[in-house]
Amino acid sequence: QVQLVESGGGLVQPGGSLRLSCAASGLTLEYYAIGWFRQAPGKEREGVACISGKDDDPDYADSVKGRFTISRDNANNTVYLQMNNLKPEDTAVYYCATPEDPMSLYYYCELWTHDYHTWGQGTQVTVSS
Secondary structure: OOEEEEEOOEEEOOOOOEEEEEEEEOOOHHHOOEEEEEEOOOOOOEEEEEEOOOOOOOEEOOOOOOOEEEEEEHHHOEEEEEEOOOOHHHOEEEEEEEOOOOOOOOOOOOOOHHHOOEEOOOEEEEEOO
């Protein structure tokens, strides 16, 4: 059974940092595109960062460019989202996701939710003083 589990969320002050983890079981993340998404209360889920299956040229939402970094740890079958200089507007539940087919989003990734099939349960990030 394919499962994605996010961790690393928490409460942080503005300007602080967090590193989110997305650990997979039942599939080898190395071969899949990975997307990080977030959903704030009352808002639609939005794409934050993604990396293609080929690992070329990650993509980021404009709101997080220069502050967030997505990376892989193939040895641990885990993908990370390093979040620096966090702002109150980054407060949301963060999810990782993969497409169903490893060849989907292999050469380039997208930040549209409909491109992704398997989702984790989410981890809460709260940025507040």
